[in-house]
Amino acid sequence: MTDGDTHDKAETIKDRLLIVDDEVDFLRLLKRSLAKDLDCEVLTASSGESALQMLEEEPVDVVLVDMKMPGMDGLEFLERLRMRHPWVTAIMMTAHGCVELAVQAMRQGAYDFISKPFDHETLVFTLHKALERNRLLRENVRLQRRSRGEGVFQNIVGASPAMRRVFDAVQMVASSDLTVLITGESGTGKDLVAQAIHNLSARSHGPFVAVNCPTVPENILESELFGYKKGAFTHATQNKIGLFQEAHRGTLFLDEIGDISPAIQTKLLRVLQEKAIKPLGDTKTIKVDVRVVASTNRDLQEKIRAGEFREDLYYRLNVVPIEMPPLRRRREDIPLLCDHFLKKHCAELRRPCKTISPELMEIFLRRDWEGNVRELENTVMRGILFAPGEEIRPEHVGFASEHRSCLVFDDGSLQNLPYKEAKEAVLQRFHRLYLENLLAANGGNVTQAAKRCGLERQALQQILRRFGIQAEKFRRPGPKTD
CATH class of the missing domain: 3.40.50.2300 (Response regulator)
Structure with a gap:
């Protein structure tokens, strides 16, 4: 909570x-x-x-x-x-x-x-x-929570405490013009958060311009961002407006900014300080009214210590930080995400509506998902394409070996249940098995268990209460530390 x-x-x-x-x-x-x-x-x-x-x-x-x-x-x-x-x-x-x-x-x-x-x-x-x-x-x-759809906020799917904190932060910062730095692993949806900030801001009627910094070579990125005058270099046969000018009175999203070169960092810092750009080959500066949102999957403070990222630029960008949690820290959102992707991609791929089998859902809930939400979405799409019937099973997405190693559903008790009831049973079994094993491994110490599973202590206590699991039963003899 x-x-x-x-x-x-x-x-x-x-x-x-x-x-x-x-x-x-x-x-x-x-x-x-x-x-x-x-x-x-x-x-x-x-x-x-x-x-x-x-x-x-x-x-x-x-x-x-x-x-x-x-x-x-x-x-x-x-x-x-x-x-x-x-x-x-x-x-x-x-x-x-x-x-x-x-x-x-x-x-x-x-x-x-x-x-x-x-x-x-x-x-x-x-x-x-x-x-x-x-x-x-x-x-x-x-x-704002009252007006949100069920588990969906600005095209971002999630109902976990971790995602509610993200939604709250987006809502609070959107009404301002403060610079935002979105951090998180690849595939967590940083681009969706940037778009949501723009959509909810007073700049929503202006342009939203996104640039993926690592995909643009350094010698081109400068001219892409700031533009150039005719004759500034070979092949500059006409004036070119840069992305800062394109985003005037709107939002410029600098995706994966941790990968830009020191030279570009210096020029970007100057733009953020002066609110003006100087196109290549021009002698005059041009004022721009742009809200900057940046993202990175890198540890910028580590890059600062290594001399690879300017500390003053970091503080200019990190006015309001928003951290996107990895999927392994919000596993309770996986069924919701699956339902969303099934509806979305069955329609886009013109396939009949499909469901996730209980066995596959249990595997989804156990996986670490190194590629996060993007990897889950790609897996669901693969299942939509290769499942011959209405149900997507582990073998349809290449997870057959994981299914054989899973002991939670060996009794076959879920096979005859309707999808929603089966999914609820899967979640009930998953939570009870996972939480009881977690508490047993940590001697009933809730604080230690929370750190190990990546949840906040308060959130883990809420889940334990919801499923009627008492940590005291798993405590080892000795002085209480929790």
């Missing part, structure tokens, strides 16, 4: 403020004084690490965090907060005279900052504004 889900269910729940500071006495004093003036629950954490752990376990609306802390400082905490909980409003506390750090924090997504020592009334006023902002964002998300 996401933070938004919790608040949707109970609008009477008080807002929550989390204060993060390494000075314990200061925390106690601030908690007492703010509890009197703010109609909200006040929580405290004495380090960035403990604050992040707290955020994983319970929803928080506003975070008030000190910039200077041992270990994880305020800026690192802010970066991780925005990656995991983009809907949480952050206010930074800075020492007097640290305006540059405060400005950097604002660029990285902080809502506001306040200097120490601060006036109590000013602090209360700032927090009131932040809490009100978060209520408006939450209400907007709630209304």
Whole structure:
């Protein structure tokens, strides 16, 4: 369950403020004084690490965090907060005279900052504004969820907590003109998220221009992005408008930006800073009104450490990060995705409607899907083409050997059930078998089990409750650590 889900269910729940500071006495004093003036629950954490752990376990609306802390400082905490909980409003506390750090924090997504020592009334006023902002964002998300189709948001299929967080982030950022960096493995649907941001923005009537950076040679990419004047180089027989100009008053999507050369990085940084381009061979700059959305499947911070990507460009692009989860971290979406692909591709390929056999669905649920959603879609398409009847079985998509190794359905009890009932039975068996084995392997430790299976602790607890599985039954003798 996401933070938004919790608040949707109970609008009477008080807002929550989390204060993060390494000075314990200061925390106690601030908690007492703010509890009197703010109609909200006040929580405290004495380090960035403990604050992040707290955020994983319970929803928080506003975070008030000190910039200077041992270990994880305020800026690192802010970066991780925005990656995991983009809907949480952050206010930074800075020492007097640290305006540059405060400005950097604002660029990285902080809502506001306040200097120490601060006036109590000013602090209360700032927090009131932040809490009100978060209520408006939450209400907007709630209304958007009501209007969504069943498991489909802007052509993106998913109902898992991981995908709901993505949908929430898209909805929140779409109304702004902030630059967005979408990260995730190949095949996770980063291009669909970029299109959704454009469709929901005020620029939706303008052009959406996409360029796959690695597919364009470096010597051509510059002229493609910025254009050129006649005579700028050999064979430049006429003026050419670049993609930035084509995307004027719209959105430019730079797909797989982690693969561009250092020379292009430098010129792109200049465009993002100055909001203007200079075509090759031209002496004048041209102002452009473009919202940039970029994506990458690379670890850009690792590339920065290796000297392969400019750090200043990274922070220009990473104003709002959105992380696309791999399919193995959202397995509960696989049946929904299969239904979607069956409807879509049976119609496109002019084939009768088909279904996924229970045996094949169980294999789908167990696979790691290195190619993610794209690989699943290609597999379903292959099944539509090669299955002679209405049902797609493991052998129709080359998974016969995996079927023989599967023990979940050896009893043949699902063969005579209708498709929907069989699919539900498959899911029930999968969840129970998977979760019980997971808990047994981790001695009933929910936190450890969540890390191992790639879910958040709160999400795993929700699934365990849904299927009536008690972690205590799997705990080994010894002191409790969970």
